[in-house]
Amino acid sequence: MIQAKCQIVEKKQVAEKIFVMVFEHAVIASKSKPGQFVHINLGPGSVLRRPFSVYDTYRDTFSILFQVVGSGTNRLATYRPAQSLDVIGPLGHGYPLEGEKPVLVGGGMGLASLKLLHKRFIDSKKDDVRVILGFSSNVCAVEWPEADVCTEDGSLGKKGIVTGLLNEELKSGADAVYACGPEAMLKKVGDATKGKKIPTYLCLERYMACGVGACLSCVCETKTGLKRVCREGPVFKSDDIIFNETGEKKNSAKKKKET
Amino acid sequence: MDISIDLAGIKLNNPVIAAAGTFGNSDEYGQLVNISLLGAVTTKGLSIEPWKGNPYPRMVETVGGLINSVGLQNKGVKDFIADDLPLLRALDAKVIVNIVGKTIEEYAQVASVLDNEVGVDAVEVNISCPNIKKGGSSFGTDPKIAAQVVAAVKKKTKKVVIAKLTPNVTDVSEVAKQVELAGADAISLINTVKAMSVDADTRQSKLATLYGGLSGPAVKPIALRMVHEVSQTVKVPIIGMGGISNTKDALEFIIAGAQAVAVGTATFNNPQTMINIINDIKDYLKDNDLTLKKLSGSLKSN
Ligand SMILES: Cc1cc2nc3c(=O)[nH]c(=O)nc-3n(C[C@H](O)[C@H](O)[C@H](O)COP(=O)(O)OP(=O)(O)OC[C@H]3O[C@@H](n4cnc5c(N)ncnc54)[C@H](O)[C@@H]3O)c2cc1C
Ligand SMILES: Cc1cc2nc3c(=O)[nH]c(=O)nc-3n(C[C@H](O)[C@H](O)[C@H](O)COP(=O)(O)O)c2cc1C
Ligand code: FES
Numbered sequence A: 001m002i003q004a005k006c007q008i009v010e011k012k013q014v015a016e017k018i019f020v021m022v023f024e025h026a027v028i029a030s031k032s033k034p035g036q037f038v039h040i041n042l043g044p045g046s047v048l049r050r051p052f053s054v055y056d057t058y059r060d061t062f063s064i065l066f067q068v069v070g071s072g073t074n075r076l077a078t079y080r081p082a083q084s085l086d087v088i089g090p091l092g093h094g095y096p097l098e099g100e101k102p103v104l105v106g107g108g109m110g111l112a113s114l115k116l117l118h119k120r121f122i123d124s125k126k127d128d129v130r131v132i133l134g135f136s137s138n139v140c141a142v143e144w145p146e147a148d149v150c151t152e153d154g155s156l157g158k159k160g161i162v163t164g165l166l167n168e169e170l171k172s173g174a175d176a177v178y179a180c181g182p183e184a185m186l187k188k189v190g191d192a193t194k195g196k197k198i199p200t201y202l203c204l205e206r207y208m209a210c211g212v213g214a215c216l217s218c219v220c221e222t223k224t225g226l227k228r229v230c231r232e233g234p235v236f237k238s239d240d241i242i243f244n245e246t247g248e249k250k251n252s253a254k255k256k257k258e259t
Numbered sequence B: 001m002d003i004s005i006d007l008a009g010i011k012l013n014n015p016v017i018a019a020a021g022t023f024g025n026s027d028e029y030g031q032l033v034n035i036s037l038l039g040a041v042t043t044k045g046l047s048i049e050p051w052k053g054n055p056y057p058r059m060v061e062t063v064g065g066l067i068n069s070v071g072l073q074n075k076g077v078k079d080f081i082a083d084d085l086p087l088l089r090a091l092d093a094k095v096i097v098n099i100v101g102k103t104i105e106e107y108a109q110v111a112s113v114l115d116n117e118v119g120v121d122a123v124e125v126n127i128s129c130p131n132i133k134k135g136g137s138s139f140g141t142d143p144k145i146a147a148q149v150v151a152a153v154k155k156k157t158k159k160v161v162i163a164k165l166t167p168n169v170t171d172v173s174e175v176a177k178q179v180e181l182a183g184a185d186a187i188s189l190i191n192t193v194k195a196m197s198v199d200a201d202t203r204q205s206k207l208a209t210l211y212g213g214l215s216g217p218a219v220k221p222i223a224l225r226m227v228h229e230v231s232q233t234v235k236v237p238i239i240g241m242g243g244i245s246n247t248k249d250a251l252e253f254i255i256a257g258a259q260a261v262a263v264g265t266a267t268f269n270n271p272q273t274m275i276n277i278i279n280d281i282k283d284y285l286k287d288n289d290l291t292l293k294k295l296s297g298s299l300k301s302n
Helices: A026-031 A069-074 A108-113 A116-124 A163-172 A183-193 A246-259 B077-090 B104-114 B142-156 B174-181 B217-231 B247-255 B265-269 B273-288
Strands: A002-017 A018-024 A039-040 A050-053 A056-058 A062-065 A084-091 A102-107 A131-133 A149-152 A178-179 A200-203 A218-224 A225-228 A236-239 B006-007 B011-013 B016-018 B039-040 B059-062 B064-068 B095-099 B122-126 B160-164 B186-189 B193-196 B214-215 B238-241 B260-263
Touching: A002 A062, A026 A056, A026 A062, A026 A084, A050 A108, A056 A116, A062 A069, A062 A108, A084 B122, A102 A108, A102 A183, A102 B006, A108 A131, A108 A178, A131 A163, A149 A163, A163 A178, A163 A183, A178 A183, A183 A200, A200 B059, A225 B214, A225 B247, A225 B260, B011 B104, B011 B193, B016 B122, B016 B273, B039 B160, B059 B214, B064 B217, B064 B265, B077 B095, B095 B104, B104 B142, B122 B142, B122 B174, B142 B174, B174 B186, B174 B217, B186 B217, B214 B217, B217 B238, B217 B247, B238 B247, B247 B273, B260 B265, B265 B273
Parallel strands: A102 A131, A102 A178, A131 A149, A178 A200, B016 B039, B016 B260, B039 B095, B095 B122, B122 B160, B160 B186, B186 B238, B238 B260
Antiparallel strands: A002 A018, A002 A084, A018 A062, A039 A050, A039 A084, A056 A062, A200 A236, A218 A225, B006 B011, B059 B064, B064 B214, B193 B214
């Protein structure tokens, strides 16, 4: 992990309220592994940084994909190419690469943490890798041609939720599962592979202050006690996580705001 | 330029300290901050047995600050001694151990466990903890009980004892006076300000607990006033904190009467905050032909 001023070299709006922002920094770009995140300072007068998955890396650049959901992301969206932001990264433990027929499951902006993982699987000749993306409605025009898409209202791709498609993949021999998205979805993904001896990795989201393990604001419950999502996570083995109500409560609150 | 200070007998290379609960227990920030350059680091509050803390969510950002309800989650003082203290010794850092308890006896036990540990320079008694024998109200809100906690700790240790005061009281000077009488070698203030944040969509508190503690720039004016008041009442040195984010903020606390300053929330925003303050204080003193001693408590009357 390092802290560095990173220049924005590109900013692209890919859908309503959704942006890709590309930053230049050779060290962060080369050190970032799939599932890791960067912690971005939003500039003068801000109090807390905001965490975002490393969406992609290319040569000396890394990018994030983010949705404007509140004041922080709103402010982030005002920055333009040639401006610089103070970034700490890469942070946390990402996804280990396992399986011959892995399935990646993304819900909403959770897809951001899976793009680089997909790339690494392709790099290592695991061409059978599958991608399933779910959205609440047709909001996300992220170009990902290989992905099977479903929406809750049927406005894009299949009508339904990701676990429907995931179960089909599991029947046809998927042997590792990776998921990132709302906690209720992660819980369902974990349930789908429970007892099947299929390694399942889930990427959690929490409010974060320090991002390095110092403040204990981002904890989640696991079978071996409380863990810091920023430090021991954000990726955990599905069997280790103990889901509780607070994660779901927060997600439903978030959903209400989005719709 | 020499900006070292003598804090109740501990020599610090500079007056800038990492505040309790915001800098981990040892080298959490080690890859970003050169810890040996800091005046001292303060650990997370440590209890005799591990504490689980409060449920998530434990943190919410507000205008100019944040409210936390971490609830003093910690691994317990023994695990700290085994896992973290060796790292801190290797870094050659000055170490203040923040201690917590649910009863006066528990505070005394933690102090006694630490008493013979090399590399612990001081214990900071966090009297903001809920007192279970008194229905959960904080030890620090009653000057007499605050003094009893400090006296009990003092009895169990030869280390420097710092009393950390809560701002959630009517008369902070009275608490300061009592803990000084009870033997506190130094006083640090302020801890977080009791606060709340409501989500109008869900009509729930944004924290899993109803209330939390506010820190950051929003509390700075209150903290400054309290540091000044306490400096008018006690003779022991004061570590001032609450919303310090830059060198100017730090200088204001020193002018108001502090001998040292601590930085918490601002480190989350920029881990280099303390290092920047240390460097800039030197420049400020040089430019104004001042020393820290002359600056401390030098507030002029209007
Ligand atoms: C490790 C990690 C990786 C992330 N990666 C991405 C990403 O690649 N793309 C992306 O768009 N978002 C990502 N997020 C979520 C992103 O950090 C939040 O959306 C952002 O912090 C919201 O800030 P805000 O001030 O705009 O929203 P706020 O005004 O603080 O909140 C608006 C809404 O967002 C929710 N929210 C706020 N912060 C978080 C958070 N840290 N985690 C979950 N929900 C939150 C709140 O419940 C609220 O409903 C990630 C979060 C984590 C922890
Ligand atoms: C996340 C967090 C955890 C804290 N934990 C402790 C603690 O364990 N013990 C303690 O005495 N103070 C604790 N504090 C209070 C700080 O040490 C400090 O007194 C307060 O935050 C004001 O300073 P600041 O505005 O610079 O953060 C904590 C503060 C925060 C934000
Ligand atoms: S964000 Fe501070 S410990 Fe995870």
